[in-house]
Ligand SMILES: NC(=O)C1=CN([C@@H]2O[C@H](COP(=O)(O)OP(=O)(O)OC[C@H]3O[C@@H](n4cnc5c(N)ncnc54)[C@H](OP(=O)(O)O)[C@@H]3O)[C@@H](O)[C@H]2O)C=CC1
């Protein structure tokens with residue numbers, strides 16, 4: 193005898209920007225097993241106007257009001273808000289999908305809280321690719337992971353690292369390597385630009401052993417990430433060229449990655465790790 197169908201997972205969106213808006217539309221159109229239940233926005237009146245075209249209206253609230261309204265939160269807000277969005281969900285044994293992955297490194301207590309309370313933090317592949325292969329390789333031994341990110345100038349301007357080191361990229365005419373280091377260092381210097389490098393490091397050999405280069409390239413229109421992995425099971429390299437969304441720092445594929453991740457949560461056929 194088949195089991196009764198479980199009730200849909202109530203999904204909250206924290207941050208209604210480039211990712212949040214696309215995700216709200218997709219949830220409203222229907223992701224099996226999920227229903228949009230609430231949205232948190234800074235400017236609630238503006239968010240209510242944005243959401244007025246949804247078929248199924250949802251409350252627009254402050255971040256602190258989300259936990260009783262949802263079983264899972266998708267964090268797609270400025271990185272500084274990560275602990276206040278994710279903490280209450282994982283402490284209640286619920287799930288949080290995290291896009292500001294870089295901020296996890298300075299709030300490792302969130303992972304411990306999820307462990308203690310039976311919650312879960314999910315970092316989707318986001319604007320990157322290949323995290324399935326990296327996770328599989330990490331079950332064996334990975335010798336080295338290298339990532340080279342190239343971005344158009346407007347995808348990088350304003351990053352704290354550039355200000356701190358007096359690096360001006362607005363008028364460059366040739367590609368310029370602006371950073372060489374680790375994802376842990378990049379998460380501090382580029383909090384809105386390099387979540388992908390942190391996600392890669394968490395899937396593989398960690399934020400201190402992964403090596404990262406960042407280039408500003410005035411000829412580029414797409415955020416381009418190349419990853420190179422040497423492991424005892426395989427060697428592989430992959431490149432993704434992201435078409436920017438309304439937010440030039442964020443690739444369009446980011447929201448689609450979250451949609452695919454939510455779709456997999458309750459799917460009868462799940463493909464990929
Ligand atoms: N892991 C990955 O692969 C990727 C991660 N990211 C990260 O995902 C996050 C979201 O990206 P994106 O959608 O492009 O960012 P946006 O800047 O477009 O959206 C962020 C939204 O959060 C809102 N916000 C600000 N303060 C609050 C608050 N107190 N309560 C609720 N909402 C608030 C902003 O509102 P307002 O504009 O009014 O201030 C804005 O609408 C970012 O941290 C980004 O770095 C992005 C791309 C890839």
Ligand SMILES: O=C([O-])CC(=O)C(=O)O
Nearest residue numbers: 319385387388415442443
């Ligand atoms: O890493 C990020 O946060 C965003 C990014 O590079 C992209 O969208 O390509």
